[in-house]
Amino acid sequence: MNRLFNLVLAAALLLSLAGCAVYSVPHDERSVGTIVDDSVIVSDIKADLVGMDGSDGLATKVYSFGGRVYLVGEPSVSFRDKAVRAARQVKGVRSVTPHWFAPGTGRTMDDTVVATRVRTNLIAEKALSSTQIELEVYGGHVVLMGMVRAAADVDRAVRVTRATQGVRGVSSYLIP
Incomplete structure (x- = not known):
């Protein structure tokens, strides 16, 4: 049930x-x-x-x-x-x-700002279908997850994320 x-x-x-x-x-x-x-x-x-x-x-x-x-x-x-x-x-x-992540890494207001910046930058990347990318941010470290069209989209999403202000690291679990 x-x-x-x-x-x-x-x-x-x-x-x-x-x-x-x-x-x-x-x-x-x-x-x-x-x-x-x-x-x-x-x-x-x-x-x-x-x-x-x-x-x-x-x-x-x-x-x-x-x-x-x-x-x-x-x-x-x-x-x-x-x-x-x-x-x-x-x-x-x-x-x-x-x-x-280590307990206490926390999800702070800074992480919320970083997540918003990353999402905004992914949306602005017209060659990327950002609606299929999920993300979590802990202590400035971004975890990307989702399914994308091709390996080039994985590279593009990681590059855009790394270039975002406040990002300290990126782990990608995007599936081409």
Whole structure:
């Protein structure tokens, strides 16, 4: 029942967002079915993580692209392996890649400003479909995730991100 609810919720969310882009037409390399499957995977993992430990579960961001799961955040060290194991057990997960930050790295107002600058610069890069790129910023370090059209788009996104004021480092998990 929980899976059915998550599927219906994901479908409703996708339909509600269908014309809400502030910039250009949203584009995603995944099919609608894959997007829905990824939404269910994220929902199931997040529910499991929060159920295991509310604080650490909330400190862990979950992304999925074609069943490739990315866990990003700063949960306690003791929670990390449990989170990866839990994510691997969710139906549809093909791989799990964690990107952990030291507890206390924090997400500060400076990180919010950096994230906004990076997003703005990615949007301004007309040759790049930035609507399919997700990002997280911790202590000025940017983690890029998503699916893009080609390897050249990965290089372009990393280059634009590195050139952004306030960025201290970039890790890319973009999938061409």
